[in-house]
Amino acid sequence: VPTVYPELSTTKVLTMEFVKGVRVNDLTALKELGLHPLHVADTLSRTFAEMALCHGFVHGDPHAGNVYARAHPGFVFHAQRGGTPADVAETKEAQIIIMDHGLYHTMDDAVRLNFCSLLVSCILRRSRQMQVLGEKFAGQLYRYFPLILSPWFIFGTKIGYAELLAAKDGRLPPGVELKDVGDFLVGLHDGGTNFLGVLHSIGYTRGLLNDLQWPERRRIKALGEFAVRGKADKQLHPGGESKAGAMSRLWLAFSVMWVVLQTDLLALQLTVLLFLSKPFNQAAGAFIPGVQICVV
Numbered sequence: 274v275p276t277v278y279p280e281l282s283t284t285k286v287l288t289m290e291f292v293k294g295v296r297v298n299d300l301t302a303l304k305e306l307g308l309h310p311l312h313v314a315d316t317l318s319r320t321f322a323e324m325a326l327c328h329g330f331v332h333g334d335p336h337a338g339n340v341y342a343r344a345h346p347g348f349v350f351h352a353q354r355g356g357t358p359a360d361v362a363e364t365k366e367a368q369i370i371i372m373d374h375g376l377y378h379t380m381d382d383a384v385r386l387n388f389c390s391l392l393v394s395c396i397l398r399r400s401r402q403m404q405v406l407g408e409k410f411a412g413q414l415y416r417y418f419p420l421i422l423s424p425w426f427i428f429g430t431k432i433g434y435a436e437l438l439a440a441k442d443g444r445l446p447p448g449v450e451l452k453d454v455g456d457f458l459v460g461l462h463d464g465g466t467n468f469l470g471v472l473h474s475i476g477y478t479r480g481l482l483n484d485l486q487w488p489e490r491r492r493i494k495a496l497g498e499f500a501v502r503g504k505a506d507k508q509l510h511p512g513g514e515s516k517a518g519a520m521s522r523l524w525l526a527f528s529v530m531w532v533v534l535q536t537d538l539l540a541l542q543l544t545v546l547l548f549l550s551k552p553f554n555q556a557a558g559a560f561i562p563g564v565q566i567c568v569v
Contacts, residue, residue, distance in 0.1 A: 294341035298484035314487035326503035333376030341370040389500040398429035497532035
């Protein structure tokens with residue numbers, strides 16, 4: 274975060290540190306700085322996940338003009354989380370530069386903890402918990418709320434084939450009126466926490482990660498890890514003074530590993546289903562050109 278110089282600022286002029294960097298999604302410029310896009314994406318994904326899920330602070334407008342990257346002074350990235358190929362393991366470590374801090378959305382602990390629990394439930398595919406927590410955010414449209422966070426979260430929802438076809442055709446699901454959608458959006462905006470702004474921010478961040486070709490599996494792993502950490506006592510947060518016992522720290526480490534493993538299983542489940550759907554897609558296309566079986 275660029276330093277503010279109050280002695281050079283007035284009520285009309287804000288003077289800040291000049292930080293040289295490049296837009297976080299400019300692949301060519303990143304490589305010219307010796308930064309690998311996947312390293313940048315890893316840092317970006319984890320930074321915004323920790324800000325929101327552990328601290329409840331969500332940047333209101335994280336588009337590419339407000340998020341830059343530079344080589345971290347004095348550091349070389351020797352090991353990439355998530356299995357980046359060895360030929361890029363010696364590139365420089367990225368430092369994310371976040372600007373335009375005039376708009377933040379703040380989640381109080383109750384909302385933040387519910388959101389963390391919802392993310393973990395989606396990854397673990399716990400239908401009942403997804404419904405209970407989803408209703409807190411989306412009311413009667415709770416079944417569709419996890420899909421806003423990631424299409425991978427379809428498992429555990431009670432979405433039927435007719436609803437999938439409606440989504441494929443760009444129609445509202447059966448039984449859902451336009452007024453229901455409007456009420457849902459108003460509720461997200463006016464429910465104490467502007468959660469509509471939170472979703473807007475998550476969408477922007479996901480767009481940046483897509484530009485960096487960051488796999489959805491890695492994004493979900495970061496959300497899952499920091500959702501688990503966000504639910505834990507603040508004394509267990511990385512960088513904080515740890516007063517918790519060894520068993521508590523061990524349980525946190527195990528919980529993080531379990532969510533990461535479940536994300537990999539979720540990816541495998543999707544891969545298998547997409548593979549099994551190919552014969553049906555081919556058969557459907559033989560009778561009606563362009564028709565495919567919608568899996569997710």
